[in-house]
Amino acid sequence: MSNSPEMDTLRAADPELAELIALESERQESTIELIASENHASPAVMAAAGSVLTNKYAEGYPGRRYYGGCVHHDAIEQLARDRAKQLFGCTFANVQPHSGAQANMAVFMATMQPGDTFASLILKDGGHLSHGMKLNFSGTFFNPVHYALHYDKAHPEHERIDYDSVRAVCQKHKPKALLCGYSAYPRVIDFAKFREIADEVGALLIADIAHIAGLVAAGEHPSPFPHAHVVTTTTHKSLRGPRGGLIMTNDEDLNKAINRALFPGVQGGPLMHIIAAKGVAFGEALRPDFKLYQQQVVRNAQALAAALTGHGYRITSGGTDNHLMLVDLTGRDASLTGKDAEAWLERAGIITNKNGVPDDPRPPMTTSGLRLGSPATTTRGFKEGEMTRIAAWIDRVLSAGLKGEGELGEAADQVRAEVRELCARFPLPCAEARCHA
Ligand code: DSN
Numbered sequence: 527m528s529n530s531p532e533m534d535t536l537r538a539a540d541p542e543l544a545e546l547i548a549l550e551s552e553r554q555e556s557t558i559e560l561i562a563s564e565n566h567a568s569p570a571v572m573a574a575a576g577s578v579l580t581n582k583y584a585e586g587y588p589g590r591r592y593y594g595g596c597v598h599h600d601a602i603e604q605l606a607r608d609r610a611k612q613l614f615g616c617t618f619a620n621v622q623p624h625s626g627a628q629a630n631m632a633v634f635m636a637t638m639q640p641g642d643t644f645a646s647l648i649l650k651d652g653g654h655l656s657h658g659m660k661l662n663f664s665g666t667f668f669n670p671v672h673y674a675l676h677y678d679k680a681h682p683e684h685e686r687i688d689y690d691s692v693r694a695v696c697q698k699h700k701p702k703a704l705l706c707g708y709s710a711y712p713r714v715i716d717f718a719k720f721r722e723i724a725d726e727v728g729a730l731l732i733a734d735i736a737h738i739a740g741l742v743a744a745g746e747h748p749s750p751f752p753h754a755h756v757v758t759t760t761t762h763k764s765l766r767g768p769r770g771g772l773i774m775t776n777d778e779d780l781n782k783a784i785n786r787a788l789f790p791g792v793q794g795g796p797l798m799h800i801i802a803a804k805g806v807a808f809g810e811a812l813r814p815d816f817k818l819y820q821q822q823v824v825r826n827a828q829a830l831a832a833a834l835t836g837h838g839y840r841i842t843s844g845g846t847d848n849h850l851m852l853v854d855l856t857g858r859d860a861s862l863t864g865k866d867a868e869a870w871l872e873r874a875g876i877i878t879n880k881n882g883v884p885d886d887p888r889p890p891m892t893t894s895g896l897r898l899g900s901p902a903t904t905t906r907g908f909k910e911g912e913m914t915r916i917a918a919w920i921d922r923v924l925s926a927g928l929k930g931e932g933e934l935g936e937a938a939d940q941v942r943a944e945v946r947e948l949c950a951r952f953p954l955p956c957a958e959a960r961c962h963a
Contacts, residue, residue: 532576551956556949557875558916562850562899563709563737565766566906566954568810571803575768579799587622587785599798606805613743613808616751616774618781621804622788622796623771626736626760629788630656631663633756633773636780636787637703637730640667644703645695645729647687648672651884652710652852654734671699675884685843685884686713692720696727707734707750707758710881710897712827712846714747721753730755738848739772740764740901743811744820747848756780764823764849764901767807768800819904823849826900829910833917842883842895850899854883858921859928864893870927871896873938875945876919906952919945 537544554566567575579602585592588600588607603621610619623629638644644664646657651674655662658670673692676683687706696704704724706715717733724731733750739759741747750757757774761767773788775781789796810816824847831841831851840857855862864880871878881897888894900913908916919941926937 555954556946557877558945558949559902560876560878560898560900560916562897562901563760563763564899565763565901566956567762567766567768567803567807568955570810571766571768571806572956574803574806575799577799577802579802580797582798583795584798585789585795587789602798602802602805603796606801606808609805609808609812610772610774613811614751614757614774615749616757617776618774618778620773620781620785620788621770621801622793623758623773624793624797624800625769626654626734626758626771627656627662628792629758629760629771629773630654630732630734632784632788632792633732633758634664634668634703635791636783637732637756638668641669642702643669643671643699644705644732645671645673645692645699645701646705647708647711648674650882650886650890651675652708654709654736657705657734671695671701677885687711687715689716689719689723693723693726696723696729700727701729703732704729705732705734706754707732707736707738709737710850710852711737712841712848712851713843714847715750717748717750717753724755732756732758734758736760737763737850740766740811740816741820741823741848744817746817746820746824752776756784761804761807764820765807765811766901766905767811768803770797770800770804772804822909823900823904825910826904826908826913827851827898829913830898830900830917833914834920837917837921839921849901850897852881852883853896853898854894855896855924856894858924862894862924862928863888864895865891866927867896867924870923870934870938871920873934874919874923874941875949876916876923876941906949906954908952912948912952915948 583593584596584599588604606621607619647653649659656664658665673695675685676688706720721731731754733754735742736759738747742749759772762769773784827846827849831846838858840854842852868878868880878896880893881895882893883895886894923937926933
């Protein structure tokens with residue numbers, strides 16, 4: 527099954543592990559990936575991530591390392607930094623965070639003392655674990671206060687950020703930092719308005735653009751710069767790089783504090799192979815075709831949202847401006863849950879994640895919604911026609927599931943076969959490059 531020398535080597539050395547990777551590769555090839563935070567990295571990104579750079583310790587930063595032999599690592603990290611700065615139009619970039627959560631942890635450590643108050647959107651409305659969830663470091667060592675969405679069906683901004691609530695929470699609690707940027711928010715974020723409010727109370731504005739980084743890089747979502755004091759992101763979602771994090775700022779003092787907080791504050795040795803892969807991904811994102819890709823990402827999300835609406839599903843906030851949408855399944859049938867929908871669709875080869883909708887009465891392991899996104903399907907070449915077809919499949923499977931196991935089994939098998947056939951016509955970048963199993 528393997529087409530690459532690397533996989534042949536792994537198969538010879540460890541057939542058990544190689545077989546599991548081959549199975550996962552086949553799963554990715556033959557299913558439709560609608561998880562909004564996932565994507566398919568390019569063969570070049572994966573080549574860098576699988577390179578000899580994994581062998582090296584390079585604690586410190588370019589030119590100031592705690593280990594010898596870092597000459598090429600300095601050049602690699604500097605190149606990745608320079609490309610990140612060019613891509614996002616900022617002055618300083620730290621490419622070492624292992625993840626978005628660790629990027630946020632370093633920024634918190636650099637900008638606040640334990641016990642300090644910060645304001646963010648509550649997790650259940652589309653926020654993130656590292657934005658103050660009580661079991662996370664952010665909610666354990668700091669004091670989160672939360673702003674809300676508009677909850678008023680008659681309001682034109684229903685289920686969108688309520689900037690009056692942001693202002694009221696900030697005026698009341700005088701937070702050290704104000705966070706914006708979310709995991710399940712389908713609308714444009716007004717970074718200028720957030721900065722205005724942050725300035726009114728003397729807070730730092732931190733924008734976590736993990737989800738929309740690719741759109742921002744391509745100019746398809748307004749940039750958090752120059753409004754945010756600090757910007758954090760992951761590199762593997764819409765940005766389509768390796769799994770990892772990134773921190774950016776225009777402020778020299780903040781940059782110094784962030785660098786210290788990340789290393790040695792939060793992390794030890796950087797993952798140099800991943801830093802190189804980030805550099806490759808930033809280089810790809812600087813090319814003109816990345817803008818076309820991101821434009822198609824938005825068109826595809828909007829096509830999927832429109833088609834689902836046509837099938838009787840309610841899309842929260844009435845649609846999407848970006849790469850994702852939240853589908854309120856109860857708009858179709860009050861008994862539908864995100865948990866069931868996720869499981870039923872997976873049987874048909876359509877991969878999603880259950881997600882709470884704003885003000886969801888159901889718990890997080892059940893939910894009334896699905897979060898769907900278009901970055902991965904757009905990477906494999908799907909356009910509006912394919913997204914419309916996917917909406918019809920989703921409705922076919924969920925409608926059958928509501929009728930019972932017999933109907934569901936039949937519909938899931940039929941859709942699974944059709945999904946396989948469609949996927950075979952749109953091979954993943956890595957399959958085309960014959961770079962993995
Ligand atoms: N877990 C990520 C997501 O799926 O959005 C956020 O970190």
